[in-house]
Each structure stands twice: as structure tokens, then as C-alpha cells.
Amino acid sequence: MSGASLQPDSAKQAASLGFKLTLPAQLLVLFIAVFPTLMQIYISLTDWSPLSGANWWMAYGFWNNFANYFDLLQDGRFWGALRRTGLVMLVCVPAEFLLGLALATLFVDEFRGKKIFYSILLMPMMVVPAVAGYMFYMLFQSTGPINHILSTLTGSTVSIAWLSDTTYAMIAVMIADIWQWTPLMFLILLAGLAGVPEDQIKAATLLGASARQRFITIVIPRMKTIMIIALSIRLIENFKIFDTLYIMTGGGPGTATETISVYFYKVTTQDLIWGYVAALALFILVVLSVVAVYAMKRLALAIEVAA
């Protein structure tokens, strides 16, 4: 980063142009982050709702002595949604990681058809998530293709009510997520694997290292940063899971697949208790910020090493 190697009189110009160039982005961040956060803090301290008949800046009339924050501690539905989101993350992200890694190892060296197979395998992640949700909604109908395939394979009639059974519905939304996002892991991990120096692997092979030993002693240490990046990206995105899931089950049956984003969506649009939603949102934002600051330190470190 050195535009600084130039004459001192132009340094001022450079600083001024730099300021002007970054100004629009700064304003957009301010517009979406700073002002709304202040507004959110204010509303979260009240019982205000869009149905209150008062404008939001009059929300102080609905001051409720931090009741929203006490309420959220005892909100079983909120903690349930958080728990389910955690469960989805715990199952989907490792599954996507392992499947993506396995596929990537198959693609390291050259073979006939590599390019076209690679392009096709990336297709699921390019599908609009809401459309992917609809695809799986159709596939998982009790008289639909999945049960049809299972019936053909097992030779007996399978008629699982995937989307209306509390356990199967969860499995179905997880399958959809894994289908869509394994390609992302595959893509990132393959890029990482391609960067592992081949001569080291050859040398180890000559020294008699088995494939497993080579993987553990050479590939994994070399890939560590990339694996951390891939996992962090998926964990962050998976925490927000909404589109596919909401189209498939709407969070149901009951609250069986209600994740944190779905719960937020419902209390925002159906219950309309916006003061309370603001408190929930702030709570999540604070917790995420703490996690994010820690994760970003690790990630920034990892990126520096990788670069």
C-alpha cells in the first residue's frame, strides 16, 4: 500500500481524493448500521408497535422498564429457535465440509471430463435459494419423487410424510441445505488442495508414506487456514438460514423447524411486537459481535498467512 512514494505536495491531494472516494461507502454503512442501531436500541426499551398509532419517535410513551429484555430470557420459543439453529449448524456444516472435502480430493489431479463435471457440481449453489426450497418442497411431498425413489430401491411402498412430521421435516430441510452448500465447500477446498505443493507429496510417497499419512502430515497443515475460512463462512451463513427452509416448511409443523430467522420473521410480520423484536435483535447482534470480533481476529490472521 504505497501511494506515499510520491512528492509531498501531492500527498494532500491523494488524501483528499481518498476521502472522497471512500465517502459514499462510509455514508451507506452509516445509513444502514449506525442510525438504525440507535433507533433499534430506543425502540427496544418500549412496547411500541406499528399498530400503536404513534410514530416511532414517540415510542417513549410506551417505555416499559426493560421488560423486553427480561421477557426474552424466559421466551421459550426464542431459545427453542436458537437451539434448532444450533442443531442445523452442527449437522449441516460438518456434513457439507466432509462431503466437499471428499469430492475435492477426487478432483485434485487431471482426468477426462474434469471441467464439465466441476461446472455441473457447482450448479446447486447457483440456484436461487427460494427456488431450491421449492424444488425440495416438491421432492419431499408424501406422494412425490423422493418416496417414489425410496419405494423403488426398497421394493416396498414408502410414504413418509416428510414435511408434516416433526423429525422428518428437520431432516428434509437439512438435506436441502447440504445439497445446496456442499458445492461451496467443494469449491473452496479444491482451490486450497490445488495449492498444496505436489513435490512434497511426491517426496513423502517416495519415503513410503501412506495416503492417510500424507493427508494428515502434509495436506491438513497446509490447508488449515483455508479450512478455517471455509468453515467460518458456512457457519456465519448457516446461522441466517431462512429462504429454503421457510419455503419448505414455514418453520412448521408447529415450531419443529423454526430457526432464529424464521422466528424473527414471524414475530415481526404476524405478532407485530416490534419493540420486543428490536430487543431480540439487539441481543443477537451483541452476542454475534462478541463472537465475530474473536473470529475475525483469527480470520484476519489466517488471511495474512494465506496471502
Place this chain on the structure above:
Amino acid sequence: MKKSIPFEVFRYAMIALALVVALIPIAWMASMAFKPVGEWSATGADLTWWPKHPTLFNFNFIFGQSDTSLIVALEKTAAKPILASLLSSIFGTLIAISAGTAAAYGLSRFGAGKNLPLALIQLRIFPPMAVMIPVMIMWAFLRLNDTWFGLALVYGIVTLPFAFWLMKTFFDDMPREIEEAALVEGCSRWRVFTRITLPMMRAPLASAALFVFIMNWSDYLIALLLTSREWVTIPVYMASLSSSMTGQLYGAKAALGLIAAIPPLVLGIAIQKHLVRGLTFGALKQ
């Protein structure tokens, strides 16, 4: 690595399996899009992977053609939602790319806006759902609710992190010699940026724009919250395609889904080599 025949067989078998799994959902929807009403909810032996009587009826139906086999008339055709998706995604992309490119250049060359890299990653980490209450209130106040430009503005901000990080890594990678030569020749810095740097960056800019466009086009949640009648986008409109008389309009939805799915699939292949860079905020280059 030396090639053994059993390994090659294993590899092709595994890849074949992965291809089938990857393609089944897409194939089913594509096939459904060409099925006549009678085959929409076929079961058992009638359930086929290839339409028995392929038809374009579903496509005609979502664009307003009525039919006696369905006792429903669409209140609204797919034309306006497609327009809404296009307008909001394209203008959202323009906002993100202009602000992101300018800021990336300012940081890469002049060290301005050092807070932006982290601030923008943070913006990406937070779930949109957790900041939507104030945005919905502001948008109602500014009369931006249910307009394509209101949606475009949110899209521009939401995808700004990707535009910024992609362009920053592209600028960081770019050799400085030509810019410095132009400065010595007496060009102003602004002229160097607009007349020399940007034209040289045409290809990376196009890739970044396509990447951001795909992100915007793929949105569902934000449009669901910010649009309601006039300017609903394709995914929101699609979810509303059912009727109390006939239930899910499977074929019609599949036809619309196919239309929505095609642009990202095609554009995604076009920018394949930049996907890793974009998705990892430039941490990894291919």
C-alpha cells in the same frame, strides 16, 4: 500421482453419484415446468421423470393465458415481478459496485477508510432479519416501501461488502507502474483513476458486477419484508402462486422457478474463476 484402474473406477463412480444427486432437484423442477395440469400431482406409476405430454402451458399461464383445465385466473401475471427483480437487482448492483469500487480504490491506493474492511465484514455477518425493524420503519417514513428503488438501495448496501472486497483484491493485485507513469506525465489522480485504471479493470469490474448481481437476484427475505403488492420480486410472487381451489400450482411455480434459476446458472459459469475470491472476501484466489 500414478493412476490405478480401481481408483479411476472408484472416482468415476463417486462423481457419477454426486452428479445424480446434484441434478435430481433441478431436473425434477425442469420437467415439472413442461408438464400439463393433469400430470402436476401424478403419483405412483404415473409419476414420471419426463413429461408424458410436454407443453408450454405453464409458461403461458404465468404470463396471463387462462385455461379451462384450471378454474383459477391469476390476479397478476409474472411480468411485473420479473421486472421488479431485474430493476432492483441491476440498480442494487450499480450502487454496490460504484460505492465499492471507489472505496476499494481509495483504500488500496491512498490508505483512506481503514475502518471499511472490518465494518463491511461485520455488515455481512449480521443476519438481515436482525436489522430489518429499523429499516422497515425508515423505509415506511421515506416512502420507499414497496418500490423497486427502495429495494435496490437495500440490495446495494447488503452486497457492498462483496463489491468492496472483490475490487480491493483486484486493485491490490494490479501493477502500479502505468498509473505512476501517468502521474509523472502530469495527469491528475482523478484522471488516472477514471481514464487509466478503470478501463484497465474492465474485466474484473464485469466479474464483480455479475457476482453482486447474482447475490441480489437470489434474495428472498428482504423482498418479502419490503415489498407487498406492486413490486414483489420473483421469489415472493412465486410463493404466492397457489389457490384455495386447486392448492399448489405446481407446474406454474416450476416454470417460474426455472426462469428465476437460469440467469445465475449461466452467469455463474461465466465468472467461475472468480467465485472463490468473491465468496471468501478475497482471502483465496484461484
